[in-house]
Amino acid sequence: MNQKGGVGKTTTTVNIAAAFAKAGRPTLLVDLDPQAHATLHLGVDPGTLEQSVYNVLTDASFDPAKAIVQTRDNLALMPAVTDLAGIEVEMATQGALDLQGQRRLEQALEKLGGKYEFVLIDCPPSLGLLTINGLSAAREVVIPMQAHFLALQGVGKLLETVQLVTANINSKLRVTGVVLCMHDTSSHHSREVVADLEGFFEQSRQQDVPWRFARVLKPAIRRNIKLAECPSFGKSIFEYAPDAPGAADYDALGTAMLKDWDSMLAKRVPAKEKGEKPAAAKSAPEKPATEKPVEEKSVAGKPALEKPKVVEKVTAKEPEKTPEKATESAAAKAGGKSPAKPAEKAPAKSGSKAAAGEKTEVIVVSAASMKVGA
């Protein structure tokens, strides 16, 4: 999630989705950007589509499966079309700019019933209804950004937006971390920015905020021209230039994300064997492995990362689904919702393999202030 444009959101969403698919994990990429860049990146021409995420968002009764294109093994796409640019006007005409309109994507993903293990959402560089739909549907937000001082300035605003969503629409949303894109490890400035960011996250560990377990995800994605070239061929980096540094970086990042995910699921197995509900789905989130704590620094004498303001609750909170219901199969979910318990307030990572008919992980990789990635 990052309101800043051109930071690597789409590149990260597409190539992490491709990395997950390559690892044999059923993945759905939802393109929520009217630019349809993720759609094009996966080789689908938005001009030829009869159905897309536009139908899903504008028609609550639309079957979302009809808008999905299976682009490759394990990699499905809910494509975008340029008409999405007018969606706010369309939804306003329908009188659907309320909570119901903000949750259309969430409801559509529920209808898909755990068919995909991961759902990655690519959001546009704006903070409107599309992005809110992404955040409402997601469990995790991944923030692609470049390690520049000015990029840091927007992160506080972005976190505020996530906090607003957790307070009002989706209490289970959490910030997984930042992916550094087009990264230059040799630059002193970028090292300072990264240290600033890590220091900020470390200071948030004891706070009840959606980014309390956030971290700078590793590895950073190096600047690599092959990553800029592959969208024009409609290919992921693994198809276009499998030996390029960009492929190595996204492969390593995708593998690290899957490892975190699998190790969390493994910890739940004893509870499941005992016939209990998954523990992590009911309690506070697992703390991800964090990097060594770093001291807070500021970049070149400038103020450190702008701290997000405390976000007030601004709308009436709808009854929450239980964490189990939030991700289980459509058949199981059709039953409905129950008020959130206080213990559920912290956003929790939960889910398991779709093949096992269990949970789906929904990640906003690139909400322009994530959803995961992700």
Ligand SMILES: Nc1ncnc2c1ncn2[C@@H]1O[C@H](COP(=O)(O)OP(=O)(O)OP(=O)(O)O)[C@@H](O)[C@H]1O
């Ligand atoms: N690691 C990289 N090395 C080189 N070029 C990159 C890298 N990552 C992204 N790019 C290029 O930078 C440009 C912006 O990337 P991308 O489209 O992923 O950003 P975005 O945040 O999705 O943009 P928008 O806000 O418009 O949606 C694209 O041309 C992309 O190919």
Ligand SMILES: [Mg+2]
């Ligand atoms: Mg994009």
